[in-house]
Amino acid sequence: MTDLRDVLDSAAGDTASPTPDVVADDVRRGRRALLRQRYARTGAGLLLTGAAVAAGLVVIPQLGDQPAQTQVAIPGAGGSGASAQPAAVALVPFDQGPTPKPISPGLVPEGWSVSGNEYALVIAPAGNTTSPDDFQGKLVVMLSPDQTAAPGATSIDVAGAPGTVSVEHGTQILVYTPDGSRQVVVQAPAALGWDGATLARFAAAVTPVDLRSLVEEVVMSLRPLLGRHEVVIAPAIRLHALADPPRLRQIVEHLVENAIKYAPPDTTITIDWELVEGVVRLGVSDEGPGIPEEWRERIFEPYARRDTHTARGSGIGLYAAKRLGESMGARLWCEPARPTGARFVVALPAAVAV
Amino acid sequence: MDGSSGARDEEFRAFVVARRPALLRLATLLSAGDEHLAEDLVQTALTRLYVAWRRVEREQGPEAYARRILVNAVVDERRRAWRRSETSRADLPEVAAATGTVEDRDAVRSALAALGPRMRAAVVLRHWLGYDVAECAALLGCSEGTVKSQTARGLDRLRALLSDELTPAPATSSPRR
Numbered sequence: 263m264t265d266l267r268d269v270l271d272s273a274a275g276d277t278a279s280p281t282p283d284v285v286a287d288d289v290r291r292g293r294r295a296l297l298r299q300r301y302a303r304t305g306a307g308l309l310l311t312g313a314a315v316a317a318g319l320v321v322i323p324q325l326g327d328q329p330a331q332t333q334v335a336i337p338g339a340g341g342s343g344a345s346a347q348p349a350a351v352a353l354v355p356f357d358q359g360p361t362p363k364p365i366s367p368g369l370v371p372e373g374w375s376v377s378g379n380e381y382a383l384v385i386a387p388a389g390n391t392t393s394p395d396d397f398q399g400k401l402v403v404m405l406s407p408d409q410t411a412a413p414g415a416t417s418i419d420v421a422g423a424p425g426t427v428s429v430e431h432g433t434q435i436l437v438y439t440p441d442g443s444r445q446v447v448v449q450a451p452a453a454l455g456w457d458g459a460t461l462a463r464f465a466a467a468v469t470p471v472d473l474r475s476l477v478e479e480v481v482m483s484l485r486p487l488l489g490r491h492e493v494v495i496a497p498a499i500r501l502h503a504l505a506d507p508p509r510l511r512q513i514v515e516h517l518v519e520n521a522i523k524y525a526p527p528d529t530t531i532t533i534d535w536e537l538v539e540g541v542v543r544l545g546v547s548d549e550g551p552g553i554p555e556e557w558r559e560r561i562f563e564p565y566a567r568r569d570t571h572t573a574r575g576s577g578i579g580l581y582a583a584k585r586l587g588e589s590m591g592a593r594l595w596c597e598p599a600r601p602t603g604a605r606f607v608v609a610l611p612a613a614v615a616v
Numbered sequence: 617m618d619g620s621s622g623a624r625d626e627e628f629r630a631f632v633v634a635r636r637p638a639l640l641r642l643a644t645l646l647s648a649g650d651e652h653l654a655e656d657l658v659q660t661a662l663t664r665l666y667v668a669w670r671r672v673e674r675e676q677g678p679e680a681y682a683r684r685i686l687v688n689a690v691v692d693e694r695r696r697a698w699r700r701s702e703t704s705r706a707d708l709p710e711v712a713a714a715t716g717t718v719e720d721r722d723a724v725r726s727a728l729a730a731l732g733p734r735m736r737a738a739v740v741l742r743h744w745l746g747y748d749v750a751e752c753a754a755l756l757g758c759s760e761g762t763v764k765s766q767t768a769r770g771l772d773r774l775r776a777l778l779s780d781e782l783t784p785a786p787a788t789s790s791p792r793r
Binding site for chain 1: 625628629632633636637638640641642644645649651659660662663664665666667669720721724725728739740743744771774778784
């Protein structure tokens with residue numbers, strides 16, 4: 263006679279403790295999901311996200327568990343870390359203040375300085391800070407994997423992977439570089455003790471990208487958003503495309519998120535790719551209502567949204583995806599999916615076909 | 617990120633270090649020994665847990681929340697996209713199972729795979745985690761009568777598959793985690 267509990271206990275496997283890497287990965291996934299949820303939940307955030315991508319740079323405060331009371335002093339244009347007499351500007355939490363206006367393309371926002379390709383936001387303490395503790399904490403920047411802190415940005419902690427954010431009582435500022443290709447999140451603690459945070463802007467770094475690895479990574483990161491949608495990665499063939507990995511990752515994220523928004527629950531989102539005359543065509547297909555022919559180009563315009571009952575979001579995602587694609591020489595279009603639905607295709611130069 | 621993300625990170629990290637192995641073991645049983653799927657389920661559960669950390673802490677507690685996600689993922693057909701890759705093992709293992717060896721463990725996992733997901737979850741919750749009938753019913757979203765019938769049939773099935781006289785643990789015994 264065997265005790266069932268012992269039998270099950272044996273079948274459950276070992277009890278080894280997780281390695282530090284496994285724990286760190288769990289934390290990282292959680293942070294990313296939390297950020298995504300907040301973006302999705304905050305209507306103003308969505309609008310601003312779209313505005314930021316469309317317009318270039320935007321600086322917005324983010325709500326937190328404890329609303330920011332910070333006064334951020336922003337000097338005028340100049341080199342990063344400039345110490346000009348600050349003009350205090352109050353950052354107001356999302357849910358309490360007016361919605362900041364989008365910033366026009368080409369216009370350098372107030373508080374930002376431009377030097378070459380560097381875009382710098384200078385943050386300085388407002389008011390008197392008397393306690394040394396006020397200067398402690400971390401200013402953490404979420405950067406794309408290939409980004410680094412600019413020289414002199416000594417207060418930026420980029421040791422962790424993207425998604426590393428650890429600030430108490432923080433005021434969050436979302437920053438997008440003008441081409442919408444980089445998403446950077448800076449958190450400054452309530453008591454600001456640093457003289458600057460400089461964000462470097464990088465040109466697209468096009469390299470061979472293993473599509474399967476990249477797509478699987480994106481799908482994994484979006485799992486919390488999937489709900490009742492299933493994502494199927496279709497092809498068995500392994501292809502490498504020439505692309506800037508962070509930008510391509512964002513494009514695929516936009517397309518999958520778009521499919522989640524518009525395709526009904528319990529349907530499948532299919533990601534596939536093929537090689538056509540030296541060009542890799544990466545497709546994201548859904549089983550939604552599809553897109554009428556007259557809309558297949560217009561949907562890539564900023565704020566263009568069809569008036570459907572399922573329409574949500576800022577209306578900027580596809581525009582951002584197209585801009586991202588163009589920034590690295592890719593094309594993006596929409597076509598009908600078979601048998602129903604919409605199919606978005608990203609065409610990229612092939613690097614290696616196996 | 618919120619203003620207390622640092623505290624959230626530390627608390628969550630401590631939870632993962634302490635309880636991830638137990639959650640992985642539960643997921644392994646619920647997925648009938650598919651370790652890859654179990655890892656996938658645990659990652660998903662922990663991701664959702666991180667997002668809901670503050671609320672979960674106030675309400676049911678992180679481990680109960682994570683368990684609920686794991687069980688829901690297994691028993692709710694609509695959320696089980698991964699089940700397409702689950703191999704049906706309706707063929708009965710012919711090896712009598714004791715405990716302790718890899719072969720025995722595989723036989724038990726094969727036997728679990730022959731149960732339906734809800735029945736498997738009922739057996740695991742009731743006879744491995746030590747949940748009472750009411751707790752099982754609440755977690756599985758069914759009646760207590762259904763829990764009783766599912767666990768009874770599940771035990772019968774396991775006995776037949778494992779060619780052994782399995783003895784359910786007393787309801788008062790401490791749960792395995």
